[in-house]
Amino acid sequence: MASYCIGDLSRREILRMAAVLGGAGMLFSAKLAAAEALLRRTPAQILGPFYPVMKVWAKTADLTRPRDASGRASGQVLHVTGRVLSLSGEPVRNAQIEVWQANSHGRYRHPSDSNPAPLDPNFDGAAVLGTDAEGRYGFTTIKPGAYPAGPNTVRPPHIHFQVTGREDRLVTQMYFENEPYNDTDRLLNSAERKELLVVRLLPPPPELEPDSKLAMFDIVLFRG
Ligand SMILES: [Fe+2]
Secondary structure, three states: OHHHHHHHHHHHHHHHHHHHHHHHHHHHHHHHHHHHHOOOOOOOOOOOOOOOOOOOOOOOOEOOOOOOOOOOOOOOEEEEEEEEEOOOOOEOOOOEEEEEEOOOOOOOOOOOOOOOOOOOOOOOOEEEEEOOOOOEEEEEEEOOOOEEOOOOOEEOOEEEEEEEOOOOEEEEEEEEOOOOOHHHOHHHHHOOOHHHHEEOOEOOOOOOOOOOEEEEOOEEOOOO
16 A cells, blocks of 8 residues: 555656656746847947037937038948847837948048048938837948048048937947958957847848948847
8 A cells, every 4th residue: 555655656756757858848938938038239330439519419310411510521322220129039119220431532510530631511420319219220321431540540431320229229330241340340359149149231221322332231229
């Protein structure tokens, strides 16, 4: 009788443990699947010395036509578009995106920029944007020029971003594919997954100017 009880308990215990282990296995599988579904956070980059110092940011999605300018900025017109997402792929709505960049000659409109390249009277190179309900953002600008950043150092063309969600802030820089200074740029090459920072210039969709270019840059925050 005792052996029956023990055997019965053992069998029940085994069944219970199997159920627990099975459940744990399912839970583990679910977590693994979720982890595989996670996006990669966009690599962070330094703020740099040319974060805009003006008191009021331009709230515009077209940096090529600043207020009070007489004409359009010189350079390759570029439409930058993308989404701000959390690691789990959820759109980050109402995120604030600050962008700033050099003009097509590689010069920032910033008192600390000693580059002798000319300023562009039709380009201020900074704006603040927001994301919509789907996390989308977009702006029109010109492709920035490369610029000297010390002896024998040239920074490849890039656009600076500071993205602020509800719980997370990311400072980063977006670069362009096939630029000659990409391979030697210390900042770009310090990123663990630098390919996430490099965009390809694409032909524009039919509704945009035919000689412009399109760049798609998704930005992934930890939690949004
Ligand atoms: Fe820069």
